[in-house]
Amino acid sequence: MSGNSDRSRHFASPPCMAGEVVPDYVDPLAVDPSQARDVARWRSAERIRLAGVRDALGQTGRARVSEQIGAHLRAVLTERGVGRDTVLAGYWPIKGEPDLRHLLSELHRAGVTVALPVVEIREAPLIFRRWTPETKMVRGDWNILIPPFEAEALNPDFSLAPCLGWDGGCFRLGWGGGYFDRTLAILAPRPVTIGIALSAARLSTIYPQPHDIPLDLILTEDGVTVTRTDR
Numbered sequence: 001m002s003g004n005s006d007r008s009r010h011f012a013s014p015p016c017m018a019g020e021v022v023p024d025y026v027d028p029l030a031v032d033p034s035q036a037r038d039v040a041r042w043r044s045a046e047r048i049r050l051a052g053v054r055d056a057l058g059q060t061g062r063a064r065v066s067e068q069i070g071a072h073l074r075a076v077l078t079e080r081g082v083g084r085d086t087v088l089a090g091y092w093p094i095k096g097e098p099d100l101r102h103l104l105s106e107l108h109r110a111g112v113t114v115a116l117p118v119v120e121i122r123e124a125p126l127i128f129r130r131w132t133p134e135t136k137m138v139r140g141d142w143n144i145l146i147p148p149f150e151a152e153a154l155n156p157d158f159s160l161a162p163c164l165g166w167d168g169g170c171f172r173l174g175w176g177g178g179y180f181d182r183t184l185a186i187l188a189p190r191p192v193t194i195g196i197a198l199s200a201a202r203l204s205t206i207y208p209q210p211h212d213i214p215l216d217l218i219l220t221e222d223g224v225t226v227t228r229t230d231r
Contacts, residue, residue: 039207043173050164050173050201054096057198066098068221069196073160074103076217076224080192082158084111089128089156089191092116092137092145097162098196105133115154117179118146125183128154156191161215163197165206170195170214170228173206184213192216199225 057065082088088107093099108114108131115128118140129147137145161180165173172195174180184190199220206212217227 036209039209042207043176046173046203047164047176051095053200054164054198057096062096062098065198065221066100069098069219070100070103072219072221072223073100073194073196074106076194076219077107077158080158082107082112085113086158087113087115087128087154087156089115089117089154089159090131091160091162091196093162094144098198100160100196104131108132113154115156116147117183119179123182125186126179128156128159130154155187159191159193161193161195163195163201163218165201165203166195166197166215166218166226167203167205168226169205169208170216170218170226171206171208171212172197172215172218173203178211181211181213185211194219197225 054062077088088104090100090104091097093101104114114131116131117126118129120127129151130153131147131151135147135151138148140146161172161174163172164175172180184193193215195215195218197218197220199222201220202225208214214228218225
């Protein structure tokens, strides 16, 4: 599926940095502002801890985990019929996230249309722009590599979401910008969402707030760990 965008050519901050820009952000939709502040502070502390868990793997450990996750993801996508004419939104790995670029290239060669998320307008939903291994990436804010403005805007059928943390309800703890939740809230039809995470990053709960939207499944180096049953 594809679409067009008339949005500004000026790229805003990438979602991965939003929690650092406003670490005490309080969701205005929360029923209890005090409770929302407590959750925001807890999440900020957990982001630091979980980033440390990821860093502790080292380059070799992260490469091994990426390979394991890639193998499991390949099987899941095959089982769900992802193939030619399917649009899959991946991500460009930063800050030690599992690196699935080799698999994205493989999917592209198999006829899958691959897209990457871009923040074009601050506090607005993400835009997904087409990517191929030959795409000449450009630098956004904080030097994050993104597809250029002229790349085709797409609506994904499947979307990968890197997780700092996750829980048994398929809720994702990201970097704190709320961009992925904001995007899922408006996409119709909603894509199948697959959280990409470390097994060690599981939390008993992320204390879901009104704006949090659960993913469809969480995939770690151990395979599919949890799956939503209410969709």
